[in-house]
Amino acid sequence: MIKKVLVANRGEIAVRIIRSCREMGLKSVAVYSDADRSSMHVRYADEAWRLGPAPSTESYLNIDKIIQVAKESKADAIHPGYGFLSENTEFANRIREAGLIFIGPSAEAITAMGDKMTAREMMKKAGVPIVPGTDQLPESEDEIKALARKIGYPVMLKASAGGGGKGMRLVKTEKELLPSLLRARSEARNAFGNEAVYMEKYLLEPHHIEFQIMADNHGNVVHLFERECSVQRRHQKVIEETPSPFITEEIRAAMAEQAIAAAKSVNYSGAGTVEFLVDKDRNFYFLEMNTRLQVEHPITERVTGIDLVKAQIKVASGEVLAFKQEDIAQRGHAIEARIYAEDPANNFIPSPGLIRHITQPLGLGVRTDGYAYEGYEIPVYYDPLISKLIVWAPTRAEAIKRMKRALYEYKITGVKTNIPFVQRIMEAEAFVKGNYNTHFIDDNLEQLLQPETENTQYEDIAMIMAYLDFQNRQHKRMDFGQKAGNQSNWKNFGRLFRHNPY
Amino acid sequence: MIKKVLVANRGEIAVRIIRSCREMGLKSVAVYSDADRSSMHVRYADEAWRLGPAPSTESYLNIDKIIQVAKESKADAIHPGYGFLSENTEFANRIREAGLIFIGPSAEAITAMGDKMTAREMMKKAGVPIVPGTDQLPESEDEIKALARKIGYPVMLKASAGGGGKGMRLVKTEKELLPSLLRARSEARNAFGNEAVYMEKYLLEPHHIEFQIMADNHGNVVHLFERECSVQRRHQKVIEETPSPFITEEIRAAMAEQAIAAAKSVNYSGAGTVEFLVDKDRNFYFLEMNTRLQVEHPITERVTGIDLVKAQIKVASGEVLAFKQEDIAQRGHAIEARIYAEDPANNFIPSPGLIRHITQPLGLGVRTDGYAYEGYEIPVYYDPLISKLIVWAPTRAEAIKRMKRALYEYKITGVKTNIPFVQRIMEAEAFVKGNYNTHFIDDNLEQLLQPETENTQYEDIAMIMAYLDFQNRQHKRMDFGQKAGNQSNWKNFGRLFRHNPY
Amino acid sequence: MKMLVKSGKQEKAVKILKKEGDLFTIMVGDRTYELDIVKVEEGVYSILHQGESINMEMIGSDQPGNYKVNTLYQSYNIDVVPALNLAGNGRAKKDSHQRIKAPMSGKIVKLKVKEGDAVEEGTPLVVLSAMKMENEICSEGKGVVSKIAIKEDDLVKDGQLMIDIKA
Amino acid sequence: MKMLVKSGKQEKAVKILKKEGDLFTIMVGDRTYELDIVKVEEGVYSILHQGESINMEMIGSDQPGNYKVNTLYQSYNIDVVPALNLAGNGRAKKDSHQRIKAPMSGKIVKLKVKEGDAVEEGTPLVVLSAMKMENEICSEGKGVVSKIAIKEDDLVKDGQLMIDIKA
Numbered sequence A, B: 001m002i003k004k005v006l007v008a009n010r011g012e013i014a015v016r017i018i019r020s021c022r023e024m025g026l027k028s029v030a031v032y033s034d035a036d037r038s039s040m041h042v043r044y045a046d047e048a049w050r051l052g053p054a055p056s057t058e059s060y061l062n063i064d065k066i067i068q069v070a071k072e073s074k075a076d077a078i079h080p081g082y083g084f085l086s087e088n089t090e091f092a093n094r095i096r097e098a099g100l101i102f103i104g105p106s107a108e109a110i111t112a113m114g115d116k117m118t119a120r121e122m123m124k125k126a127g128v129p130i131v132p133g134t135d136q137l138p139e140s141e142d143e144i145k146a147l148a149r150k151i152g153y154p155v156m157l158k159a160s161a162g163g164g165g166k167g168m169r170l171v172k173t174e175k176e177l178l179p180s181l182l183r184a185r186s187e188a189r190n191a192f193g194n195e196a197v198y199m200e201k202y203l204l205e206p207h208h209i210e211f212q213i214m215a216d217n218h219g220n221v222v223h224l225f226e227r228e229c230s231v232q233r234r235h236q237k238v239i240e241e242t243p244s245p246f247i248t249e250e251i252r253a254a255m256a257e258q259a260i261a262a263a264k265s266v267n268y269s270g271a272g273t274v275e276f277l278v279d280k281d282r283n284f285y286f287l288e289m290n291t292r293l294q295v296e297h298p299i300t301e302r303v304t305g306i307d308l309v310k311a312q313i314k315v316a317s318g319e320v321l322a323f324k325q326e327d328i329a330q331r332g333h334a335i336e337a338r339i340y341a342e343d344p345a346n347n348f349i350p351s352p353g354l355i356r357h358i359t360q361p362l363g364l365g366v367r368t369d370g371y372a373y374e375g376y377e378i379p380v381y382y383d384p385l386i387s388k389l390i391v392w393a394p395t396r397a398e399a400i401k402r403m404k405r406a407l408y409e410y411k412i413t414g415v416k417t418n419i420p421f422v423q424r425i426m427e428a429e430a431f432v433k434g435n436y437n438t439h440f441i442d443d444n445l446e447q448l449l450q451p452e453t454e455n456t457q458y459e460d461i462a463m464i465m466a467y468l469d470f471q472n473r474q475h476k477r478m479d480f481g482q483k484a485g486n487q488s489n490w491k492n493f494g495r496l497f498r499h500n501p502y
Numbered sequence C, D: 001m002k003m004l005v006k007s008g009k010q011e012k013a014v015k016i017l018k019k020e021g022d023l024f025t026i027m028v029g030d031r032t033y034e035l036d037i038v039k040v041e042e043g044v045y046s047i048l049h050q051g052e053s054i055n056m057e058m059i060g061s062d063q064p065g066n067y068k069v070n071t072l073y074q075s076y077n078i079d080v081v082p083a084l085n086l087a088g089n090g091r092a093k094k095d096s097h098q099r100i101k102a103p104m105s106g107k108i109v110k111l112k113v114k115e116g117d118a119v120e121e122g123t124p125l126v127v128l129s130a131m132k133m134e135n136e137i138c139s140e141g142k143g144v145v146s147k148i149a150i151k152e153d154d155l156v157k158d159g160q161l162m163i164d165i166k167a
Helices: A011-024 A040-044 A063-072 A089-097 A107-114 A116-126 A141-151 A174-192 A249-265 A297-304 A308-316 A396-409 A419-427 A440-449 A456-482 A487-495 B011-024 B040-044 B063-072 B089-097 B107-114 B116-126 B141-151 B174-192 B249-264 B297-304 B308-316 B396-409 B419-427 B445-449 B456-482 B487-495 C083-087 D083-087
Strands: A004-007 A027-033 A047-052 A077-079 A133-136 A155-159 A169-171 A197-201 A207-215 A221-233 A236-242 A270-278 A284-290 A333-340 A357-359 A366-370 A385-393 A411-413 B004-007 B027-033 B047-052 B077-079 B133-136 B155-159 B169-171 B197-201 B207-215 B221-233 B236-242 B270-278 B284-290 B333-340 B357-359 B366-370 B385-393 B411-413 C003-007 C010-020 C023-028 C031-041 C044-049 C052-060 C066-070 C075-082 C097-101 C106-111 C124-130 C133-138 C143-148 C161-166 D003-007 D010-020 D023-028 D031-041 D044-049 D052-060 D066-070 D075-082 D097-101 D106-111 D124-130 D133-138 D143-148 D161-166
Touching (some): A004 A063, A011 A040, A011 A308, A011 A366, A027 A040, A027 A063, A040 C044, A040 C052, A047 A063, A063 A089, A089 A107, A107 A116, A107 A284, A116 A133, A141 A174, A141 A197, A155 A174, A174 A197, A174 D133, A207 A249, A207 A308, A221 A440, A236 A297, A236 A419, A249 A270, A249 A284, A270 A308, A297 A308, A297 A366, A333 A396, A333 A419, A385 A396, A396 A419, A396 B011, A411 D052, A419 A440, A456 D003, A456 D023, A456 D052, A456 D066, A456 D075, B011 B027, B011 B308, B011 B366, B027 B040, B040 B047, B040 D044, B040 D052, B063 B089, B089 B107, B107 B284, B116 B133, B116 B284, B133 B141, B141 B174, B141 B197, B169 B174, B174 B197, B207 B249, B207 B284, B221 B249, B221 B297, B236 B419, B249 B270, B249 B284, B270 B308, B297 B308, B297 B385, B333 B419, B385 B396, B396 B419, B456 C023, B456 C052, B456 C066
Parallel strands (some): A004 A027, A004 A077, A047 C052, B004 B027, B027 B047, B047 D052
Antiparallel strands (some): A133 A197, A155 A169, A155 A197, A207 A270, A236 A333, A357 A411, A366 A385, B155 B197, B207 B221, B236 B333, B270 B284, B357 B411, B366 B385, C003 C075, C010 C023, C044 C052, C066 C075, C124 C133, C143 C161, D023 D031, D031 D044, D052 D066, D066 D075, D106 D124, D124 D133, D143 D161
16 A cells, blocks of 8 residues: 655654665655765665754654655655654644645644643553642742752653753752753753643662554554663663563563553554663653654564564554564564664764764674664764664573673774763673663763773884884875885885785 | 684675674684685684685685684684585595584584585485485496486486585476586585586476574584475575465474484484475475575574574584574564676676775665775676665565665665666565575566666756766866866866865 | 667667756656666666666676676667767678687687588587586688687687687 | 974884885884884874784864874874974973863853852853753863953854963
8 A cells, every 4th residue: 555655754763764665665755954965874775865964853853855756756755754843743743634644643642642741641541640730830949949959859851852861860959950950951942842840759770671562554553662771871762672681571561551541542553663671670651652653663673573664654643553463572682782873981962973984793693773884974964873783692691702702893083983882781790680770870980991901012003003104104195296216115015905816 | 711713714605694793702814815805704703814816716616724723813614605615524534523513513424414415315214205316426427328318307406515605507308418417527626626517307387495404513403494496597595584475374284294214314413404395285395404504594683583594603612502493483474686797788797896885775674784884996896786685574575676776775786786687676566475496586587677667857957967977077187178267167167066064 | 979779779869858956857759757867886877767766777888888787687788889980891701711719718628629620500610618617619601711829728808719610 | 393292291202114005014103113104094094013903083173283182092182293392391390370260162141250260179151051961161270251252142163261260
């Protein structure tokens, strides 16, 4: 039924979605901003259409233009990816009004779950446990302070329309409350066009564990097990794994049941994720439901063998789910590392720029979902995610070792990345033992940022290499000046660096 | 117990073995010929030691030198990979005499199975069905002709010490017999240092189906199911898949039983492969046993989840197999395509040379085992295998589509490759239906070599691009001559091709 | 200088009608294309044509103006040549020599003819070993070996002249 | 000209004692190394040292002789400088100016000071947005804003001077 899919996104997720379209024999339409003309999703799709200037508000968030392109290109369905318009009710509605298929749940489900406060209310009614907290915060600063005192510090500020850590702030003392609120509102406004913020109790030693849901339009809802996402920095996930090393079989079953109940309460359709916070005593609370594909969906794909994008497209076409709950099993262990263009040594500031060299890790049990290539300039306008590195192995211990091996192979030059930081996480005792919660990075930051112990020999050799390269260049330059004379000299020298197979 | 592994091989298999060593925390020692100083296995290993000049006889086949390097580098085990010395009894013996561990079976098992004629004798005794054929061929040309007539054409010439299609020739008529024998002997001598050749009946519409065996030193022997390897060109495998679309569950069980019987008859230890020919009526015959890791082992790894190199190393360390027969299942479907540096349009002649550009396929369900990188010059001395592309999906139909998607992403420039040819195989009706035997490539060669139907538009655009590039270069060159004058002109033009993200 | 572009038997004139930024309006033969052309990697171009995303890879050769242009499955051998040269172009076709070039890089393991030998179509000339395979190279026609430019054990490069045969 | 090589606080003389093919015997400071050095990719070298396989990636900067050299986990910032220059080298250290440079490429969303303003350690100066995150950049010390080289909505490049503060 669906023949041509417009992917209203960019970066790795656009490429990933187009991959599945290609495997299904569907035509794909990429859209791009001026900053993305040479981006991989444009090169990889069957068609590519311009949206507008670089800022997302004028391109990837421009509903009118996206629908216009869908019509001109004769696409019959739109996949929103994650971020951007993926949880925007108006977008879903406008697509359906235009006679096109939105690859996602109903606008009602998005509205219900998209507004975190409404979602809390609904879960309360459905009997799903929720974290103690407030409705939308009032204007009065005194009232806000009173609410925070009542809940008790630390508290969490969250964008009502939020997701992905944007507009989220942890507040530990009253002094930080108002400045953090301003920042949260500003980020929420920029990211979602909605500055409503609410407040929740901050749980102790919490785990962030989520369940993948898949539902069709015929009343079938299944879960595809959990993802443990507690390795976070500033509420931004860095490492995800499945199964969770923390929960027991009983808790897993109870959470799965509640996740399905949550999805059913909004007549959910398509792929969705029910996020829970789990405290140190394994009490779990509904946190939010993301009504879209999740960044970390590949680890679920790896342990279940199900291609979630294909499943989404089939559900949107009206098909019945191809698998029943009893068909779905978690096999082995998968870990995902998000590779960001950022500088961990310098407070993790983003590091956009030109990719001078990239070597992807390959081989047994390794999957890379990325979009960067040699010579690509990562723009400053969008997310710093370069790629996702996913490994699988029969056991968690082996998966960690495989991840270390893959990170060893992963070379990206030109921009700074968090690869060495992720490597350190894989070596950290708490992570290796599976004994960590959302404070893991903060608690271990010093160790995670520590450089390798000094190696005089490597430093000496690095100095030698700099010297040789410098000399090599000097001699070359000299030769440009004096033609005949020194020529043989530097050429000889130059040749020392080139390998001749004959 | 094993702490440092010397890998007595090169190319993709050396890299693949070192990957598993790295994941196990073992140090790796690469060895290299002069043609391979800049090869990936040298760069990827912890240590790298020179063996000698480019020709294999002076490097990768130089037993003395390899053992000397093992001692100097303090390696305690040697992994032979496939090809080269992997099935050389003397090598296995010399390693053990030097007090080192050979990661492979006993010298006796290699001898028994390595000599194809001895192996046939043993299987006859063990009750495993074998293909009608001869012992080592006599010197007399008349006698050879008589033997061939007795078996009946077509017959197959095979190197007694052979493997991997080297020294193998199909002979359809008496006229071809002696020239083919000369060629087979020459190839056998060069590849294995042994020119003994024997003759077998050539079966009708045969399938080449093999079983992966894993055995430890404590009497445990398991099989890891079959691989269908009937897509061959000149007895060189091109595509392998598992499960086989041809055999039934009953035949699979019967073949597995015989494969285990074959391995037990030589007290086998480590990873091995029992190859069968299966005729159109699903009668199966023992063909040979390869006493080493097989090129196509990754598809077995993918459907069973077992890392065969790690399993080999553990067995060599004296460990008991970590899995029992009932733990091993075939899940989903895996296909491997061998990517060769060769020119299908020009009689498949090898195409060594400089890799100017390479883009590896990535994403869900794709594994690449290769060793080439941008700027690497594939030497003329060794095998033309660049990499192996392995895909997995829940079903065979989806795996084929995924393979097509991965091939679409796979770009290698500078040398000619068989990527378009493999793409065509994935589209061929007989392959898609799973209805093919070892004649598949010959029977479909014309279709498999046919170029895409003409696309005037693409040709026009290609002409435009050549024109623009040419003009661009011309203007650049002019500018070198006349400094100031035309400068802005070509610079402007040059800039048209560069994307500026700001 | 006016240039023509050749691809196989086709010969067309190319004319840039307009360019604004990355957008080109170009006429090739009697057809006009509006193309959005961006160089994305060395020798790799992303081209948008009426929405369609086309990737082309250009490989220059030693000969100026000669390109191999790869699209997804197709590979075009294209020459950009001065318009003048085309008329009187009679190269190679009527050559009475058969120039045997190495079809791949490799090593000469056997030389089967010597200068002055008469050969037929199919007469084996040399055995070239590359990547572990021995490849016999045969004469494509009748003639006399006029020159042998290699000897046994030589390493040859793809395209290197090995033997000249006079018809 | 005699050159010295600096890495962090280290300063060493490098001397090539011998080279044969890819094999170098080189003295750095008072240690001698025998290295087999091959360039394998642009800016990437494979080095063998007593059997150990070491990969180094060299990234040159705009400043001649300045390199970032990456090994597996370590990154060295190395300068090759004329021996003469080192003695009287007193740059930067005693500078009484605080030069606030953009720590990343991005967009100035808010400018929080103006020329002439007095600032303390921790005074917010600008808010820089990059990759969807807002980053507040603060003064590292006390002083007076002597120059502002940017304005709101400007796109800045990593390392670009934004504000000059006089102590």
